Amino acid sequence: MAFIGVVMLMIGMLLLTNAAWLQGKVETKDVGVFNLIVGIITVFYSGYLGLVEGNAHLSAAFILFGMTYVWVGINALRGATDQKALGFYCLFVAILTLPFAFKTYQSGDIVFTIEWLAYGLTWYLFYKLLFAGGNVMKVLVPMVYLVGFAAGFTGWSMLYGYWPFIKLT
Numbered sequence: 001m002a003f004i005g006v007v008m009l010m011i012g013m014l015l016l017t018n019a020a021w022l023q024g025k026v027e028t029k030d031v032g033v034f035n036l037i038v039g040i041i042t043v044f045y046s047g048y049l050g051l052v053e054g055n056a057h058l059s060a061a062f063i064l065f066g067m068t069y070v071w072v073g074i075n076a077l078r079g080a081t082d083q084k085a086l087g088f089y090c091l092f093v094a095i096l097t098l099p100f101a102f103k104t105y106q107s108g109d110i111v112f113t114i115e116w117l118a119y120g121l122t123w124y125l126f127y128k129l130l131f132a133g134g135n136v137m138k139v140l141v142p143m144v145y146l147v148g149f150a151a152g153f154t155g156w157s158m159l160y161g162y163w164p165f166i167k168l169t
Helices: 003-022 028-051 056-078 084-106 110-130 137-159
Strands: none
Touching: 003 028, 003 056, 003 137, 028 056, 056 084, 084 110, 110 137
């Protein structure tokens, strides 16, 4: 389970880079490559969690987000202008964060419960932006920075053994 810290740290850095991209501060193709790398690692880690460690719950959580990063990466590299399908998928992810937050709360990890809720709100904002056509950038960009920082800090604390909770599901 120690590798979860590495993956969470990478996800945090990816989200911080994606927030800068949403502001127009970094190149689209660079973000595409970074999303693909982190997305593929996350999807493979999800497979490891499910197949080797037998943790289907955590595997499902990681694949939901890993697939988002792969999809963003592909769309960025191909120059997609209509991302409604990705936006609709983000709604699905946002909804599924609620039972993950509940299960995490039941396991006693209030901090990661709050992170789950923040992820859900962020992915809901992506749904609003990409599918529903909402003007949410003023809220979305700070949320992506916040979630990126939280994921990165969580990953770092897990990597160095400072995360005080045993279960993440």
